[in-house]
C-alpha cells in the first residue's frame with residue numbers, strides 16, 4: 268500500500284499530471300473503459316442488489332459520462348489562472364488565482380450508488396491533475412471487484428488505482444499520507460476518516476448523510492407532490508443519501524397525500540412490488556434487520572411486507588408517527604416513509620431544527636412565504652422546491668452537506684475546485700511603490716497608510 272502511494276506521489280512530483288494533454292488522454296481512456304465494460308458493470312450491480320439497466324444508467328453511468336464530458340470540455344478553462352482585482356495598496360500590480368492539483372488523493376466510496384460515488388470524484392480529481400486511489404465499498408462486493416478488475420487493467424497504478432477492502436484495509440490506507448481525502452458514507456465513519464486525516468493535516472471533503480425532511484403545505488399540487496415524493500423515496504429502495512427521509516405534512520392534507528402516495532406506489536411498482544423489475548433490494552442482512560426493526564406494525568398505512576431470504580422490503584408508508592418514535596432517531600436509508608402531521612409551521616420547523624442539519628430538504632408549496640420561512644430557518648446541504656432528489660442532477664449546483672451531513676461540495680466545476688488548491692499570486696513590477704509602508708514609521712506615514720488601506 269505504501270509503495271502504491273509513494274509511486275503515485277513520484278509520478279505526480281515528476282510533473283506528469285500538470286500536462287493538460289495528458290489529463291485529457293486519461294479522461295478519454297476513462298470514458299472508453301466505462302463504455303467498453305458497461306455490460307460487465309451492469310451484471311455486477313444486478314448481483315449486488317438487483318439494480319436494473321434503466322436505474323443504473325440514469326443514476327450511475329449518465330452522471331459519470333456527464334462529468335467526463337464537462338471536464339473534457341472545460342478543463343482548460345478551469346485550470347487556467349484567473350485574473351482578479353488588485354487593491355490600491357498593491358498598485359501597480361496584477362493578481363491571479365492559479366488552481367493547482369493537490370497531489371495524491373484518496374477517494375472512499377459508499378455502496379448505494381457504487382459506481383457514481385467512486386468514479387465521479389475520481390474524474391474530477393484526474394481532471395484537476397491529481398493521481399487517485401479509489402477505495403470502493405466492500406458491501407457492494409461485485410461492483411467493487413468489477414471496478415478493480417476493469418480500471419486496474421486499463422490504467423497504470425501510478426495514476427489511478429482501485430484498492431478493494433473493508434474496514435481493516437481502509438484503516439491501513441488512512442495511515443498513509445495523502446494530499447486530499449474525499450469520503451462518501453455515514454456521519455459516523457466520516458468522523459473516523461476526519462480524525463485520521465487530521466493526524467496528517469490532510470484536507471478532506473466529507474459527503475455524509477442525515478434525515479432529510481420534505482414539507483408539504485395545503486397549497487401544494489398534491490398529485491404531483493405525491494408522485495415526486497414516491498419516486499424520490501423509493502428510488503434505489505430508499506437507499507439514497509438525499510431521499511426524503513420523512514414527510515412533514517400539514518394536517519389538512521395529510522389523508523389526501525397518503526392516499527395519493529399509495530396510488531403512486533401501486534402505479535410504479537404494481538400490487539406486488541416483489542415482482543417489479545423497477546424495484547431493488549436491500550444491500551445486506553444487517554441493513555434488512557435494522558430496517559424491519561423500525562417498522563411499527565400499528566403505524567403502517569401501506570406496505571410493510573418483508574422477505575429476509577430475498578432482502579426485500581415493500582415500499583412502506585407509516586402514519587401517526589412522532590419525533591419520539593425509533594424510526595425518527597436516525598437516518599432511515601431504506602424504503603420506509605414516516606409521515607408526520609403539523610398544524611403550526613413554527614413548531615414543525617423547531618422540531619426539524621432540533622435534529623442534525625440535513626443533507627437535503629424539500630418544500631412543496633406555491634406560497635413564497637412558506638418557502639421563505641423554511642429556507643430562512645433551517646440549515647441544510649441543498650434541496651428542491653416542489654421536487655425531490657433532482658437538484659443532485661444539475662451539475663451547475665454544488666453538491667454537499669453542512670454540519671453533520673458533510674463539508675465541502677463537488678460536481679462539475681465544483682468538483683474540479685474541490686481537488687485543487689487555489690494558489691494566490693500578486694505580480695509586481697519594479698517601478699513605483701508607496702514608500703510609506705517602510706520604516707521608520709512616522710505619524711504622516713500612518714495617516715497615508717490608513718487612507719490607502721481603507722480603499723479596496
Ligand code: NAD
Nearest residue numbers: 376377378403404433434437452453456474475476477508
Ligand atoms: P459507511 O460509512 O459504512 O461506509 C463508507 C465507506 O467507509 C466504505 O468504503 C467503507 O468500507 C468505509 N468504512 C466503513 N467503516 C470504516 C471504518 N471504521 N474506518 C474506515 N473506513 C470505513 O457508509 P455506507 O453504508 O457505505 O453508506 C451509507 C451512508 O452514506 C448513509 O449515511 C448515506 O446517507 C451516506 N451517503 C452519503 C452520500 C452523499 O453524497 N452525501 C452519498 C451516498 C451515501
